[in-house]
Amino acid sequence: MKILVLHGPNLNLFGRREPHIYGTTTLAEIDGQLAALAAELGVELETLQSNHEGDLIDFLHRNIDSAAGALVNPAGLTQHGVPLHDAIKAMPFPVLEVHMSNIAAREPWRSHSIISPAVKGTLQGLGPLSYLLGLRGIVALAQQAAAG
Incomplete structure (x- = not known):
C-alpha cells in the first residue's frame, strides 16, 4: 500500500520559519518520523515538497492509479489553491489535510480552507x-476502502 505525502510552499523552511508558530522540527525530521511510522505500519511512503502548485498536482496525477491515500499540507495554498482542490477531488483514494499550526487560531484570513471540502478530514494544531x-488515519481509511 502506497501513501503519498505532499508538503506545500515554504514548508521546506520548517525549523527556521516562525519557530514560535511551527516549532523547530525540520521537514527532514518530519519526513524521517513519517518514514519510521510507515515502516512500522507496513506501508510505502512517497513524499514531495514543492513551492509550486502544479508540481503537487502533477504528483497526485502520476500516482492516481498506484496510491491508496494521501496526506496534504497545502500550506499557503490552503486559502487559494483551487486547482489543488480540484485535483484532490479527482483522486479515487482518501486524502487528509494536515497543518502544523491551528489555522483557525491565527489571522482571520488563514482560518478558511478551500482544501477542506475536498478531503476526508483535517488534523491541525x-x-x-x-x-x-x-x-495512522489515512492508513486506516485506505485499509477500510480496500476491504470494501
Missing part, C-alpha cells in the same frame, strides 16, 4: 504530531 496521526 498538533505540530509534527498532525502528520503522524494523519498517517
Whole structure:
C-alpha cells in the first residue's frame, strides 16, 4: 500500500520559519518520523515538497492509479489553491489535510480552507504530531476502502 505525502510552499523552511508558530522540527525530521511510522505500519511512503502548485498536482496525477491515500499540507495554498482542490477531488483514494499550526487560531484570513471540502478530514494544531496521526488515519481509511 502506497501513501503519498505532499508538503506545500515554504514548508521546506520548517525549523527556521516562525519557530514560535511551527516549532523547530525540520521537514527532514518530519519526513524521517513519517518514514519510521510507515515502516512500522507496513506501508510505502512517497513524499514531495514543492513551492509550486502544479508540481503537487502533477504528483497526485502520476500516482492516481498506484496510491491508496494521501496526506496534504497545502500550506499557503490552503486559502487559494483551487486547482489543488480540484485535483484532490479527482483522486479515487482518501486524502487528509494536515497543518502544523491551528489555522483557525491565527489571522482571520488563514482560518478558511478551500482544501477542506475536498478531503476526508483535517488534523491541525498538533505540530509534527498532525502528520503522524494523519498517517495512522489515512492508513486506516485506505485499509477500510480496500476491504470494501
